[in-house]
Amino acid sequence: MFEFRYNGKLLCVDAARDDGSLGRLVNDDHINPNSRMKTIRVDGKPHLCLFATRSICPGEEITYDYGDSEWPWRCTTLSVVEPSTLEVNTLSQSEDTDVEKTLSVVEPSTLEVNTLSQSEDTDVEKLKVVSDQSVLDSGICAASEGLEKVTLKKDQLLLDDQDCFEKMSPVKEHVLNEEQSFCAPVEGVKEVCRHVVVTSAISSMDKCAECVGPVAALKWIGLRCKLCSSFWHKSCYLKLHEWNGRRSSCMRST
Numbered sequence: 001m002f003e004f005r006y007n008g009k010l011l012c013v014d015a016a017r018d019d020g021s022l023g024r025l026v027n028d029d030h031i032n033p034n035s036r037m038k039t040i041r042v043d044g045k046p047h048l049c050l051f052a053t054r055s056i057c058p059g060e061e062i063t064y065d066y067g068d069s070e071w072p073w074r075c076t077t078l079s080v081v082e083p084s085t086l087e088v089n090t091l092s093q094s095e096d097t098d099v100e101k102t103l104s105v106v107e108p109s110t111l112e113v114n115t116l117s118q119s120e121d122t123d124v125e126k127l128k129v130v131s132d133q134s135v136l137d138s139g140i141c142a143a144s145e146g147l148e149k150v151t152l153k154k155d156q157l158l159l160d161d162q163d164c165f166e167k168m169s170p171v172k173e174h175v176l177n178e179e180q181s182f183c184a185p186v187e188g189v190k191e192v193c194r195h196v197v198v199t200s201a202i203s204s205m206d207k208c209a210e211c212v213g214p215v216a217a218l219k220w221i222g223l224r225c226k227l228c229s230s231f232w233h234k235s236c237y238l239k240l241h242e243w244n245g246r247r248s249s250c251m252r253s254t
């Protein structure tokens with residue numbers, strides 16, 4: 001789907017049906033897309049042309065911003081609106097004492113909240129892991145020191161759709177990076193990558209990287225890494241993480 005203005009009219013291209021073109025496979029990302037769609041007139045007809053807005057790594061998914069409509073899948077990503085009230089608790093590995101720091105983020109919209117586990121307390125979400133570049137830029141460089149725990153109150157979050165939040169499962173998005181693999185390298189680990197996983201409708205052709213299922217005729221709902229385009233069942237991803245224990249769940253065993 002793509003909305004664009006042409007000759008004063010708002011037009012929408014629905015590319016859901018397979019027509020053999022590759023452009024129709026490009027998914028939406030309104031937070032951190034790596035390309036941009038432009039309308040270019042050729043021989044009097046509008047053509048939609050996709051341009052990269054930054055370097056795109058091999059294997060990285062190509063995305064662009066579909067526009068400002070309320071696309072249903074967007075409700076699965078949380079945005080922080082009051083960064084000044086966002087509390088970051090740093091857990092050092094050697095000490096169990098929590099150190100509370102207040103995080104100030106210049107561009108709240110660029111801070112993605114990454115959830116691993118949800119506490120029993122309905123008011124508070126306890127988030128393990130993650131600091132993305134915006135966190136690092138803010139001067140709180142806890143990632144390399146050990147496990148980082150972020151505590152957020154629900155009312156500190158702006159949701160695109162409050163209803164969606166109620167329906168959402170604890171795992172929304174989870175980032176691990178190399179610095180956060182807080183244990184010694186494990187034998188058999190072939191590749192360490194940084195996963196940014198989002199809930200996603202996944203094609204029946206794509207299988208869970210862990211259990212290689214499901215065998216389904218239709219799309220299935222799972223987790224997709226925005227960087228390497230791996231897919232998991234949510235339960236498989238969680239199991240994998242538990243199994244990995246103290247080592248980073250983003251490691252893939254040979």
Ligand SMILES: C[S@@+](CC[C@H](N)C(=O)[O-])C[C@H]1O[C@@H](n2cnc3c(N)ncnc32)[C@H](O)[C@@H]1O
Pocket residue numbers: 001015016023024025026027028029073199200201203
């Ligand atoms: C142009 S198609 C993109 C390719 C599509 N994902 C596929 O496999 O055929 C647009 C459709 O992809 C899905 N889609 C696009 N971006 C998405 C996103 N960020 N998350 C989940 N689904 C998305 C929506 O179902 C949308 O109607």
